[in-house]
Structures are given as structure tokens and as C-alpha cells.
Amino acid sequence: MVTKKIQLPREVHIGPGLIDNTGTICNDLRFYNDALMVCGPHTYKIAGKQVIDSLENADFSVEVVKVDSATQESVNQVEEKIGKAQVILGVGGGKIIDVAKMSSANTGTYFLSVPTTASHDGITSPLASIKSDKGSVSIKAQSPMAVVADTDIIRNSPYRLLASGCADVIANYTAVLDWKLAKRLQNVSYSESASSLSQMTAKLITQGADQIKPGLEKSTRLIAKALFSTGVAISIANTSRPASGSEHLFSHALDKIAEKPALHGEQCGVGTIMMMNLHGGDWKCIRDSLQKVKAPTTAKELGVSPEEIIEALTIAHTIRDRYTILGDRGLSREAAEQLATSTGVI
Ligand SMILES: NC(=O)C1=CN([C@@H]2O[C@H](COP(=O)(O)OP(=O)(O)OC[C@H]3O[C@@H](n4cnc5c(N)ncnc54)[C@H](OP(=O)(O)O)[C@@H]3O)[C@@H](O)[C@H]2O)C=CC1
Ligand SMILES: O=C(CO)COP(=O)(O)O
């Protein structure tokens, strides 16, 4: 009988003003004395200082590492500062959470996920996306012991980041189609429950798209919960497959070649339009949902050139050894141009 281990967050705290409870949440988890906080230059000001105050009020001594990319160098930088810390807190967007997640796993330290926005579905997942010149790899790290999601901070984050989070969830549609295809053609390991949870979560966003508005607590909660449950799907699958397929390969390719890439979720959303077209599905419905939540649907809105879109489409299949609708040979230049044109992306 095949055995399986599913790692999930132990506690998920969501609500307004929760950031000030970070110290007591840590104590309740039996963490004391030393903590290491990872944040970015912006998120330090937005939430980092409050996290430090809360931890110091709970008698922690806090070390801080500021990083600006989700690279191995950043992970090393955090690991060098680990000292006697029992817990690493990632306070920020996706790249900060990935660096904290990876360095905590490498050093046998616990991890707390403190999202300052709802832009990506790595908040609760056990995998970290680490970047290098060669592209992006998805590495097994660990799930957070707790998530502390302060909806005041998330609600007040730039709406563009929240729309990007919606698009990262909408990408689940093509990710699941790619996963099913890979199961049929390559017999890859597949989980029906992870796949169903991922699809159902994407539906929550597309069916609720009309209600998603900037500044609303209710919208913030909907997006955050959708990102959490996508993370749970990733945990169940033990691979990012339920949330990352050809549309993500396209986004990772853009990150590699574009002069000024857009946000992760934004690129994945545009990728979903095109990959859904390749799957023969209802790509117009994907585009309309993205438009409703005010996420980009064109190269112009992403701020990348038509040429960069075409190039990313032609190299996307080389990014990872992950079978998708792009097949082994990927798209020819002509096919890529036709796809981007016929879906209105360029
Ligand atoms: N592990 C996983 O399963 C997953 C990982 N990812 C990864 O996550 C990353 C994408 O995450 P994303 O959050 O889009 O990008 P970033 O982490 O790059 O964050 C984007 C920007 O938003 C800023 N920011 C964050 N919160 C706030 C706020 N409250 N107010 C103002 N600015 C804020 C950040 O500040 P600062 O400069 O201070 O950091 C940063 O400049 C990618 O690297 C992607 O691969 C995505 C999905 C799943
Ligand atoms: O972005 C992700 C899911 O939304 C993580 O997936 P990757 O495996 O593509 O890094």
C-alpha cells in the first residue's frame, strides 16, 4: 500500500488587526525568546514594525533580515542569521514567504506565514518557488505552523496585488486540465481530491467576480480564503500541479525574458486565457472573469511587448520537466503569434 504524508498549517488566523497578536500567537504555539523575521523593504514599513512590537511585547528578541528576491542567495542570507531562533516569520508577499519557508525548512526551524497582501497561493502551501537565471524551481519546503492574515493590512494593500491573487487562483482551471492531460499521457501521480478542491476554488472566484471590489473586507476574505484553499490543494497533491500548469510555465518564461515582468498572478492570468484556448475550453469566460476583477488580459496591460509574449510562449515548455498542453516541443513562433493574436493578448 502506498503511504502518503500531507502537511497542513496547524492554525489559520484571519481577521482585522490580527498583526498585533503575532507575539501571543507565537507563545500559544510554545515559541519563546528568539525569533527571526524576514520581510521586504516595503513590507517592513507596512507590517514588519508592528510584528516586531508585538513579538517584543511577548518578550521575544527579534532579528530582522530584509530581502528583495526569492533566490538561493536570499535563502542563504536568512540561514546565516538563524542564531537561536525557534521560528522564522515571513512578513510580506510571495517572494518573502517563499524565502522564509525555504530557510526555515533547511534549518529545521518552524515557519509562520504573515501575508501582507493576497497576491499568490503560496501563503499556506508547503512548496517554495525559488528563482535563478535558469528560471524557477518548485522545491519542497514546509507548511507554516500558523498563518496570521490581518485583513486590515491585506485590504489596504494595492488592489493590483489582490487582482493578481484572483488571477493566480483562476489559473487553477488550466493547471488542472494540464494535470489531467499529463495523467492520461504520462501517468503522472494525480489526486482527484486536490484537483477537485483546486477547481472548486477557482469557481469561487469566477462566480464571485462581480462582488470583488477594492477596499472591501468581504472581498479580501474571499480572495484570501481562495488562496488558502489552493495552498491546501497543493499540500494534498504534494506538488504545485493543481495550481501550476502551462499558464505558470508561460509566466515563469516571461519572468526570464521580459525587460520588466508584471506580477506573478497577472502573468498567470493572461497565460490562462491562452492555454484555455489551446485546451479548446471557454477562454472567453476566463478573460471576462479576469476583466471583472480588474486583472490584466493583454500584453499592453501587463506592460510587456508583443514580442516578449511570443518568445515566452515558444520557450515555456522548456522551463520545467512538467508535461502540459505545450507538449514536448512547445509552440512554433507562428502558432504562438496566432494564439496571442486570436485571444486578443497582442
Ligand atoms: N510557493 C508557492 O506555492 C507560490 C509561490 N509564488 C511566488 O510568489 C511570488 C509572487 O508573489 P507576489 O506577492 O505577487 O510578489 P512579491 O512578493 O514580489 O511582492 C510584490 C510587491 O508587493 C509589495 N507588497 C507586499 N505587500 C504589500 C502591501 N501590503 N502594501 C504595499 N506593497 C506590498 C512587495 O513589497 P516588498 O518589496 O517589501 O517585498 C513587493 O514590492 C513569485 O515569486 C511566485 O513564484 C506564487 C504562488 C505560489
Ligand atoms: O505559483 C504557484 C502556484 O500558483 C506555484 O507554482 P510553481 O510550481 O509554478 O512555482
Ligand SMILES: [Zn+2]
Ligand atoms: Zn502561481
